[in-house]
Amino acid sequence: MNAIEVHNLSHQYNGRTVYQDLTFTVPQGSICGLLGKNGQGKTTLVNILMGFLKPAAGSCLVLGENSHSLPPDVRRRVGLLHEGHQAYEFMTIAQTERFFRGFYPDWNADIFFSLVKKMGLSHRHRVGNMSCGQRSQVVLGVIMAQNPDLLILDDYSMGLDAGYRRLFLDVLHDFAAMEGKTIFVTSHIVQDLEQLVDTIFFLDQGRITRTGLKEFLTSFKKYVFFSNTGTVPLEDEVIKGFERRRDRFTVYSYQDPDTVTEQLTRQGVEVRDLHRADMTLEDGFIGLMGKY
Amino acid sequence: MISSVLLKEWLKLKYFFTGVLVLNIGVCLKIYFEIRGLILSEHPEMIWYEAIHLHNIFFRDIMFFPLATGLILAAAQLVPEISRRRMRISLHLPLHRDLLLVLSVAAGLLFFLIAAGIPAVFIYFTMRAWFPYEVSLTVFTTMGPWVLAGILGYLGGIAVLLEPLKTRKVFLAIVFSVIISVMYTGVGYGWLSPAMPYLAWLAPLFLLCVFSSGHRFQQRGA
Numbered sequence: 001m002n003a004i005e006v007h008n009l010s011h012q013y014n015g016r017t018v019y020q021d022l023t024f025t026v027p028q029g030s031i032c033g034l035l036g037k038n039g040q041g042k043t044t045l046v047n048i049l050m051g052f053l054k055p056a057a058g059s060c061l062v063l064g065e066n067s068h069s070l071p072p073d074v075r076r077r078v079g080l081l082h083e084g085h086q087a088y089e090f091m092t093i094a095q096t097e098r099f100f101r102g103f104y105p106d107w108n109a110d111i112f113f114s115l116v117k118k119m120g121l122s123h124r125h126r127v128g129n130m131s132c133g134q135r136s137q138v139v140l141g142v143i144m145a146q147n148p149d150l151l152i153l154d155d156y157s158m159g160l161d162a163g164y165r166r167l168f169l170d171v172l173h174d175f176a177a178m179e180g181k182t183i184f185v186t187s188h189i190v191q192d193l194e195q196l197v198d199t200i201f202f203l204d205q206g207r208i209t210r211t212g213l214k215e216f217l218t219s220f221k222k223y224v225f226f227s228n229t230g231t232v233p234l235e236d237e238v239i240k241g242f243e244r245r246r247d248r249f250t251v252y253s254y255q256d257p258d259t260v261t262e263q264l265t266r267q268g269v270e271v272r273d274l275h276r277a278d279m280t281l282e283d284g285f286i287g288l289m290g291k292y
Numbered sequence: 293m294i295s296s297v298l299l300k301e302w303l304k305l306k307y308f309f310t311g312v313l314v315l316n317i318g319v320c321l322k323i324y325f326e327i328r329g330l331i332l333s334e335h336p337e338m339i340w341y342e343a344i345h346l347h348n349i350f351f352r353d354i355m356f357f358p359l360a361t362g363l364i365l366a367a368a369q370l371v372p373e374i375s376r377r378r379m380r381i382s383l384h385l386p387l388h389r390d391l392l393l394v395l396s397v398a399a400g401l402l403f404f405l406i407a408a409g410i411p412a413v414f415i416y417f418t419m420r421a422w423f424p425y426e427v428s429l430t431v432f433t434t435m436g437p438w439v440l441a442g443i444l445g446y447l448g449g450i451a452v453l454l455e456p457l458k459t460r461k462v463f464l465a466i467v468f469s470v471i472i473s474v475m476y477t478g479v480g481y482g483w484l485s486p487a488m489p490y491l492a493w494l495a496p497l498f499l500l501c502v503f504s505s506g507h508r509f510q511q512r513g514a
Contacts, residue, residue, distance in 0.1 A: 052380060054511045068511070076386035086378050090303050102296030103385050 009058035036203035079148030089128030252287025301399035347480030358442030366449025433482035
């Protein structure tokens, strides 16, 4: 069964086409990361999935229900982290717990308080007086205490330092380990997703590509070589992306080293000492999507 | 769920509610001392004559306070929700969205009626101290349209703040302003009394504006 199903989704924003015939599924129990450069419509997609935007065409099913008319029972099963760790700033920690408790029959107060306890703040501390990191813990506590079946996290890493991001990842790992739980996450810190997701969606110019994390990190390759010529590689079927720092070139490709060398030579690029280098997900993301 | 929604509305409104209540009571005290001063310094029969024959309303100072109360409470409820798109938190709660709006508006109206109702009762007893029962009773028929203006100001404030389209915002603001201005037409005690039942029955219809704006608010990115 799929936790999320998107069929032929099209959407325009201010006359600009954001998506055209976007189709993808997120299977139940998977941990999916949505990657794309700024402005490619990641948050718009989350907004459509959560019913905050009505798409121009196509259908979006979340836990089997139409996303722009999700019944309360389905919303109860979806933990949603809004961009910027949205929380009611006029509430204290205790009031936040009391407020949300009333909506969720499976509410687990112990989980909520164990997460906020790490900050060492009084339960009477107002959310509005917290740092972004502290607020993120309260929001995470709220979501985890709901015991949702599907987690949708819109840029959870925004404004968080390394410690809070790691804390988030720890909790998400524990959540993902439970049976049948699905996570759909976007983040601008790509290297964090490498530690979490099993499936990646690349969103680029209205198109979406799905790949397994391991499969991507194995099939997509990073090559480094040196060259003194002014000729730079051109992106084509073999060379998917390149970076240059003085005489050190990095190219990205799905092909083996011989094919890459041959293609670079054909392009008139002098290739010296081409070898495969370790590639992180962030390298792969830049290699495939470009820097801007 | 209902207690959770009411808790949230109380947390948002408590300081503003207390503020407008104190302000309203302050105006009531001013009215009390002014009437007392008039009665003590002038011939009481002249004051009665002014009230009964000249329709001089001695509590006119409070006329716009119910409207201001409605607008303040609407802003206090909605601004924390729509700023930085926090309304999405509520819209994702496992509760029917119209029910959520009904509960929020009901809570706001309850606080409004307390903040606007206490001054009406206070002014009634002020008038009762020095005027005949019939004149005192007209406090309610005279203040009725002002309180209704406050209710419409509250509903209009909510509808305008929720409305995502600027042209509709302006349209709603104009419509509500015109209807509210009707409540301030005429002079004298109980001036609008004959029309009040009809105006009161029409008021709930303006709830539809709130639902309509709320629906568009959610569908257009909340």
